[in-house]
Amino acid sequence: MSLKEKGPIHTLAPVGATVVVSALLLRRWWRSRKEPPSFQMGIPVLGPIIQFLKDPMELMRLGYKKMGGIFKVNFLAMDMVYLVGSEGQEWFFTSDKYLDQANMYKFTVPIFGPKVLYDVDYSTRTCQLRFIRERLTDSYIRSYTSTLEEEVVQFFDECWGDSGTVCIRESMQELLTRTSIRCLMGHELRIAMTSKKPEDRSIVEMLHILEKGMLPMSVFWPNAPIQRHRERDQARREIHEMIKPILDQRRKKADKTEKDFMQSVLNSTYPDGRPITDEEIVGFLIAAFFGGMHNSAITTSWSTLELFSRPELVQELLEEQRAALGSDDAPFTFDAYEKMKKLRAAVSEVLRMHAPLFLLMRTVEQDVEFKGYTIRRGSVVACSPNVSQMMDDVYPKAETFDPKRFIDGIKDEFSFISFGGGRRVCKGQEFGYLQVQCAISHMLRHYDIDCIDGVPSPTIAQDGMVIAPTQPSRVSYKRKSSVKK
Ligand code: HEM
Known part of the structure; x- marks a missing residue:
């Protein structure tokens, strides 16, 4: 059959198909050309995944060295776009319109409970978080300070005594569990930690079960039918049953002056007058506990190790303590805390x-566009304080421990992101500092401390969510003869 006999459709079809395929390929090339550059290492495709599982921060460091402040890594079904440095971080924390936090935190829904935080829409969540933040501002935490100090003093008397050796990571976990339960969840639960019937499970055991239900797989499949999730759900129900009667009793009491977060929440309504439900209160208490306890315990552990391995700094901080508090055995107060500029900088x-x-x-x-690149819907964007805050161009001589950097406070909000940034910045930041400083203040004034293992390297904790000192991280201590017991 000649071309003439085939007719126009037979000649046009292949040409048309070639044009369409070329256009599609061109479009794909154009689109991919504008995406952040792809970081490859080791075995094709699997190389970055293996590195991520081994050390996610090293992957970021290597990627930054080779590609600069923005690059992507393909994790099979998903692209992860990394942003390193202040500019990318500022964009990350101010692009709430395009970037969603709730999806990454869906695993907390079975823990915080329904209708709370990551189970509600953006505006309800913002309203709930604002409510939590207000109850953790200076005017409120000022009133929690005496409660906090009481717990700190009791802890050191009961658990440390006159002399000994402890693993600082474990010891500070115990201390911050006590202070967090007491200052956030109330004295009733704190008392029940020790005065419960042997057959009953304590709030600490229950919170621990919740925590064990937070596995890396829970981030992608929060309700996967596994034993740890079933135990988590049971513990969550029991915690609600445990807290509910306490809320009822406190509502009936004429005295509404308990100095803790639970009472501050109970005493309030939302700005539009709507009351806060028991479900919400229990969720807020658990969220505040988990938001604060680990982060503050780890920070207190690192602070002990970094400060007490520098005798000159200890001496300087001790002088500041004396100037702020008057004497070594004076109680720790909020007014004095506000004067401890050197300790805060440290x-x-x-x-x-x-x-x-x-x-x-x-x-x-x-x-969404950033720096001329298109970041595709469905990708995950990530940044890391531990990578960018250790870069010499952001913090000169970044490997050197130098508290003077912060003696006038934190200047660039988006260079220092240990508490996050923008609207989603940590709501318990000030209470976090208060807890850490109260514990360190007590140690400075009451103990001579020796860091037997020096300052250990950081390690990712078992649950994969936080980074902490590698154990052993032992310190030995001796109570100073100059302070009263
Ligand atoms: C040294 C102690 C602490 C550190 C390092 C820390 C760190 C952080 C970081 C990095 C975020 C932001 C997470 C993100 O952007 O995805 C955050 C959020 C949050 N933190 Fe903290 N935190 C600390 C203490 C606390 C305490 C004591 C509380 C409560 C009592 C708390 C409650 C919260 C809450 C409620 C959020 C969610 C804020 C939001 O999404 O708007 N944190 N924290």
Whole structure:
């Protein structure tokens, strides 16, 4: 059959198909050309995944060295776009319109409970978080300070005594569990920690079961039918049953002046007058506990190790303590805390070098441009305080521990992201500093401390969510003869 006999459709079809395929290929090339550059290492495709599982921060460091402040890694079904440095971080924390946090935190819904935080829409969540933040501002936490100090003093008397050796990570976990339960969840639960019937499970055991239900797989499949999730759900129901009668009793009491977060929440309504439900209160208490306890315990551990391995700094901080408090056995007060500028700067420097939350992530809700690149909907964007805060161009001589960097406070909000940033910044930041400083203040004034294992290297904790000192991280201590017991 000649061309003439085939007719126009036979000649046009292949040409048309070639044009369409070429256009599609061109479009794909054009689109991919504008996406952040792809970081490859080791075995094709699997190389970056293996590195991520081994050390996610090293993957980021290597990627930054080779590609610069923005690059992507393909994790089979998903692209992860990494942003390193202040500019990318500022964009990350101010692009709530395109970037969603809730998807990454869905695993908390069975823990915090329904209708709370990551189970509700954006505006309800913002309203709930604002409510939590207000109850953790200076005017409120000022009133929690005496409660906090009482717990700290009791802990050191009961658990440390006159002399001994402890693993600082474990010891501070115990201390911060006590202070967090007492100051956030109330004295009733704190008392029940020790005065329960042997057959009853304590709040600490229950919170621990909730925590064990937070596995890396829970991030992708929060309700996977596994034993740890079933135990988590049972413990969550029991915690609600445990707290509900306490809320009822406190509502009936004429005296509404308990100095803790639970009472501050109970005494309030939402700004539009709507009351807060029991479900919400229990969720807020658990969220505040988990938001604060680990991060503050890890920061107190690092602070002990970094400060007490520097005798000159200890001496300087002790002089500041004496100036702020008057004497070594005076009670720790909020007014004195506000005067401890050097201690605060030292804790900030600890947080710069050892942020507990090492990977902050958001999902991309719609295609969005940044620095001339298109970041596709469905990707995950991530940044890490532990990577960018250790870069010499952001913090000169970043490997050197130098509290003077922060003596006038934190200047650039988006260079220091240990507490996150923007609207989603940590709501318990000030209470976090208060807890850490109260514990360190007590140690400075009451004990001579020796860091037997020096300052250990950081390690990712078993649950994969936080980074902490590698154990052993032992310290030995001796009570000073100059202070009263
Ligand atoms: C040294 C101690 C602490 C550190 C390093 C820390 C760190 C952080 C970080 C990095 C975020 C942001 C996460 C993200 O952007 O994805 C965050 C959020 C949050 N933190 Fe903290 N935190 C600390 C203490 C606390 C305490 C004591 C509380 C409560 C009592 C708390 C409650 C919260 C809450 C409620 C959020 C969610 C904020 C939002 O989404 O708007 N944190 N924290």
